Amino acid sequence: MRLPRYNRHRPTRISPANEESFAGETRSFLSEPSLERNRLDGFDYLTCILTIILIGFGVITIYSATYNPEAGTWLTGFCRRQLIWVAVATGLGALLFIFHYSIFYQIAYPLYGISIILLLAVEVVGSTHMGATRWLSFGGINVQPSEFAKITVILALARYLSDRQLPPPYNLKELIPPALIIALPSVLILKQPDLGTAMLMILISGVIIFVAGITRGTLITLGLSAISIAVVGWQFLHDYQRQRILTFLDPEKDPLGSGYHIAQSKIAIGAGKLFGKGFLKGTQNSLHFLPEQHTDFIFAAYAEQWGFLGVLILLALYFAFLLRAVHIAIEARDSFGSYLAIGIAAIFFWQVTINIGMVSGLMPVVGIPLPLFSYGGTSMLTSMILISILLNIHYRRKA
Amino acid sequence: MTDVNNSKRTKREQITGNAHIFIVIMTIIVACITLRLWYLQIVEGEYYSRKSHDNRIRNRRIRALRGIITDRNGKILADNSLGFNLQIIPENIAKDEIEELAALIAAQVEGLNPATVVKLYSQCSTYTRHRPLTLKKNLSADELARLEARKYELPGVIIETEPLRDYPYDEICSHIIGYLGFINDRELKLDAYSSYARDDLVGRTGIESRYQNKLRGQDGLRQVVVNARGRELEAFTVKPAIPGNSLKLTIDIDLQEFAFAAMGDQVGSIVAIDPNNGEILALVSTPSFSNNLFSTRIRPDDWRRINGDPLHPLQNRAIQGCYPPGSTIKPLIAAVTLTDRLISVNTEFFCNGSLNLGQTNFRCWNRYGHGKVKLAKAIRESCDVYFYNLATRVSIDRIAAFGNRFGLGIKSGIELPGERYGLMPSSSWKLKNVHDQWYTGDTLSVCIGQGYLIATPLQIAAMYSVFANSGTYFRPHLIKVENPDNNAGGRNPAVAKDYAGVKIDIRDQDMQAIRQALLMVVNNRRGTGYRSRLRTKKWQMAGKTGTAQVVKQELKTLKKVSETPWRYRDHAWFAAFAPFNHPKIAIAVMVEHGGHGGSTAAPIARKVIEFYLNKINCKAETNPDSSAQ
Known part of the structure; x- marks a missing residue:
């Protein structure tokens, strides 16, 4: 067996032969190689550097998006709070990195259960903003359980699929249990109502199941049923959700109403042209024409200032990050790690796609932030936990 | 590797193969997004650039002062004066403060009912909230002084100035000078009034009417940078207003x-x-x-009263x-x-x-x-x-x-x-x-x-x-x-x-x-x-x-x-x-x-x-x- 150069210090406790039967095996959570041994050569520096660059770009853009020449230094306001969140999230990520990622295998179902309970709690005691009940309040801190459920669903799915003795590809009947795992939180989130997150959860799970392997017939059946569900689902949409989709189809119809966000964001992006208007010179952004310019629409603020060239660089960074994540999935020690890594790649991929597609007018406006970039503590925490798991999977990858 | 069923690949084989398909799908989608952005920023860049400019630049008219009319000895018969109008900007007033504010405003100004103020305020839609609402035109000097003194207790209240026409000799030569009236919708459609805008005053009778074109001058243009709520941030004059020609009459x-x-x-x-x-x-x-x-x-x-007078005071006998x-x-x-x-x-x-x-x-x-x-x-x-x-x-x-x-x-x-x-x-x-x-x-x-x-x-x-x-x-x-x-x-x-x-x-x-x-x-x-x-x-x-x-x-x-x-x-x-x-x-x-x-x-x-x-x-x-x- 060919050993990679940096693997020579790593004792392989699980042989490749019994990789498939990884499930059920018991061992210490503080598995080797441990950090005390100061062996960081298995660490994925590329992912790390990409993350740092993306967060850096994000912080700079948040600074420019909330820049107010009359108010103090640049370390005030959103920018500083974002940096605090980055520090907190990095600390949490580093803490999780200590444990072998199999700890997530152990607690996948309990976490899933907790997230379902939280989603149910939202139904009962959730706080309502702008007509949607999405938040739980813990002593002043608002938590969005759907964000948490996104992670627990991929954990549960990864565990279920890796536990499964029957090798893929799976047919429709075999997909019923994983479908239920996805459906339960999705329906609860859809009831909040949060169409965007529910759709996102289904798309992410879809990628995991697709990569795990399904038969061609199942793929076709699922595709057809998705279309019919879309048609039937239209009847059950809330008025504001329908309105969003309609204005997405024709944003000029109501430029000051629902289409305003899309129209202004397209103007901001387009006005950036090739080289951009320059740092802090985005008028769409600084004069507040751009809605939510530091959260969901931050990409438009970035594109206005840095132009198409800046956009290309940003997309290249994200793409490199995604390729790296998929590569980690392929190289993972076991199928649980693979499914988990693919799920993480899918989360980032769909969030980036939906967010940029939304601000550039390719998709309806749904409240999905741009990961690592948008202002927001929850989003930053989630992203950093996911990256930490990704690094974990890579660090403890197969020999 | 142990393979139970030959027709089915192992999990790892599935993952490796399907992950590559996923990479292809990702590549295609990212390419689509890149194309979209290329279209927005490069192909349509000029168009959006212009829209961005129009978005924040508002053209505001600078009203030209109307020409002054004097008698043969230079005594002023028709002059420009300022009228003071009381306005509020709804977006600067919180919903729970309006009732209190309305009562305070009504106490300073005669003939204003707090209920009407609240009603006007609540009629504003989200998109008109940044526009000033006129509560009363032509404030008296007393009212103006009272309002100015309480300026800091009245957030969101502004005094707008409006050029008015003042006739010092009033009825003595009103048949000669005439008077002004707001342009009406029918006139606005006519070619002769193509350079006029709504709210423009035009001479209705007398010299004001006959010499309308000479007296009115040319309106100037001011460009203001506004933010999304319509608030003016900076302004610069693009074209100064040219005051109207003055007229010297033969009248003593x-x-x-x-x-x-x-x-x-x-x-x-x-x-x-x-x-x-x-x-x-x-x-x-x-x-x-x-x-x-x-x-x-x-x-x-x-x-x-004027129009119904049997002696027809409007007629210039x-x-x-x-x-x-x-x-x-x-x-x-x-x-x-x-x-x-x-x-x-x-x-x-x-x-x-x-x-x-x-x-x-x-x-x-x-x-x-x-x-x-x-x-x-x-x-x-x-x-x-x-x-x-x-x-x-x-x-x-x-x-x-x-x-x-x-x-x-x-x-x-x-x-x-x-x-x-x-x-x-x-x-x-x-x-x-x-x-x-x-x-x-x-x-x-x-x-x-x-x-x-x-x-x-x-x-x-x-x-x-x-x-x-x-x-x-x-x-x-x-x-x-x-x-x-x-x-x-x-x-x-x-x-x-x-x-x-x-x-x-x-x-x-x-x-x-x-x-x-x-x-x-x-x-x-x-x-x-x-x-x-x-x-x-x-x-x-x-x-x-x-x-x-x-x-x-x-x-x-x-x-x-x-x-x-x-x-x-x-x-x-x-x-x-x-x-x-x-x-x-x-x-x-x-x-x-x-x-x-x-x-x-x-x-x-x-x-x-x-x-x-x-x-x-x-x-x-x-x-x-x-x-x-």
Whole structure:
């Protein structure tokens, strides 16, 4: 067996032969190689550097998006709070990195259960903003359980699929249990109502199941049923959700109403042209024409200032990050790690796609932030936990 | 690797293979997004760049100041002033504060109900909340002071200034100046108003209307950078506003004011003209109205009061009132007959109180008759029979042609809208409009200023300036200098020739005979205007009384004026000029239903003339005519 150069210090406790039967095996959570041994050569520096660059770009853009020449230094306001969140999230990520990622295998179902309970709690005691009940309040801190459920669903799915003795590809009947795992939180989130997150959860799970392997017939059946569900689902949409989709189809119809966000964001992006208007010179952004310019629409603020060239660089960074994540999935020690890594790649991929597609007018406006970039503590925490798991999977990858 | 089922690959094989498909799918989707952004930023970049510019740049109009109108001595007749309007900006006021704020505002300002403020506030939609709401226009100085003092307790409250028009002399010359009104939707659609915008003020009557294009100036352009809520961040002037041209009128506002006061509450008109050039010194029409009421939107009850007045104060009687000129026409009849050599100065007729023509008996105003009458006596004592005799000798068409030279029956061309041309009848006019031939009897009526003949006070004044300056007709006008600030010369030379005098071919001895007769009307003890002779010996006034019948004499058979109902009383005329030898002023006074010209109109004319000559400090006549008897 060919050993990679940096693997020579790593004792392989699980042989490749019994990789498939990884499930059920018991061992210490503080598995080797441990950090005390100061062996960081298995660490994925590329992912790390990409993350740092993306967060850096994000912080700079948040600074420019909330820049107010009359108010103090640049370390005030959103920018500083974002940096605090980055520090907190990095600390949490580093803490999780200590444990072998199999700890997530152990607690996948309990976490899933907790997230379902939280989603149910939202139904009962959730706080309502702008007509949607999405938040739980813990002593002043608002938590969005759907964000948490996104992670627990991929954990549960990864565990279920890796536990499964029957090798893929799976047919429709075999997909019923994983479908239920996805459906339960999705329906609860859809009831909040949060169409965007529910759709996102289904798309992410879809990628995991697709990569795990399904038969061609199942793929076709699922595709057809998705279309019919879309048609039937239209009847059950809330008025504001329908309105969003309609204005997405024709944003000029109501430029000051629902289409305003899309129209202004397209103007901001387009006005950036090739080289951009320059740092802090985005008028769409600084004069507040751009809605939510530091959260969901931050990409438009970035594109206005840095132009198409800046956009290309940003997309290249994200793409490199995604390729790296998929590569980690392929190289993972076991199928649980693979499914988990693919799920993480899918989360980032769909969030980036939906967010940029939304601000550039390719998709309806749904409240999905741009990961690592948008202002927001929850989003930053989630992203950093996911990256930490990704690094974990890579660090403890197969020999 | 243990493979249970050969038809199925292992999990790892599945993952590796499908992950690569996922990479391909990702690549395609990322490529789509890149293409989309390339389309937005490169292909459509210019378009969005422009939209971004339009988004934040608002073009704001800088209203040009309207030109100022002054009198001949530079006293301001129409000025610009500022009106202060109370406004609130809804977006700067929180919902739970509005009730308290409304109560506070209403306490400072009269006639404002807190409930209305709250109602207006709550009617604002999300997208109109940044626009100011006007709560009250034209704040008084008191209200303004109270609001300014409490400025910090009133967040979201602003005082907007708005250019207004101010007329210091108000009703005294409102018929000349006119007033402004907001442009209406119908006008906005017309090509002539293509450069106007909603809320623009346009002249509605008078000089304001006639000189609208010169007075309005050119609006400037200011560009402001606004944020998404419409708040102005910075502004820069792209095109400065060019104020409108000022106008200097020929009016002497002191004279105008005096004449207006002299009319008292009598209904009528006074027109004073400088006979040497046709400049109108005063143009009074009573009753008048306050044009300041029109400076902003006129209140409905004010409008009803002015418009519903039976005396029609909006009518400018000086140019729109057409009256039979009565005996004031007689010098003109004398002039035409003398010029055509139908009579001489010494031709004598006998007046026994009336003249029979066919079946009809034409009466002299003096039923006892004037006896033997020559021209001088005929004018002096206004003998009707003398002029009936002239009428039998002269054709109406000749009178009409001659009258036109004096400005009768034609528009004078005064710079005011709505001028009427009266009527100088002719045989062809009668045929066309009355469908009957001209009879000599009609000429008889015309020769004493009755019948079909009607004229405006302005026309009579213009006619008497011809007698004043011994034979030159000047077009009466109101504009002395256009744009007095940066134009040294007066009028456009192309137009100037219209204002040059036109010499009327009357032999000088005939003209002097008529003038002498007019002098005697006022200065001879037997003259009809003797009571109104000037009280000073410095100057002499010449003039002619006139009494125009409103209804036929038979209806009020010889009743005294005071016993006749007001609306049946005769119109009183007096036309005059002074000083006799070098006239400075020619005047026509018309008092509707004033009774006799000599008793009602002439004293007004005398006072006005004395005031004017004193005012301009006119030097005494070198040789006061001693022929006054």
